[in-house]
Amino acid sequence: xxxxxxxxxxxxxxxxxxxxxxxxxxxxxxxxxxxxxxxxxxxxxxxxxxxxxxxxxxxxxxxxxxxx
Numbered sequence: 001x002x003x004x005x006x007x008x009x010x011x012x013x014x015x016x017x018x019x020x021x022x023x024x025x026x027x028x029x030x031x032x033x034x035x036x037x038x039x040x041x042x043x044x045x046x047x048x049x050x051x052x053x054x055x056x057x058x059x060x061x062x063x064x065x066x067x068x
Contacts, residue, residue, distance in 0.1 A: 012045025
């Protein structure tokens with residue numbers, strides 16, 4: 001998924017990879033930051049969606065056990 005970030009105040013930048021992208025103002029993660037398209041950190045950025053069955057299965061498989 002590609003997001004249109006604010007070209008004036010910045011967007012996806014170096015070191016952001018793996019960070020959460022929430023749905024609206026809530027705490028539901030829709031995807032994780034994957035890449036930015038330029039060195040000025042403005043404009044569009046790429047996000048890897050986490051709502052696909054194979055991705056959800058991977059997350060579940062690697063999630064710590066309850067109480068850990």
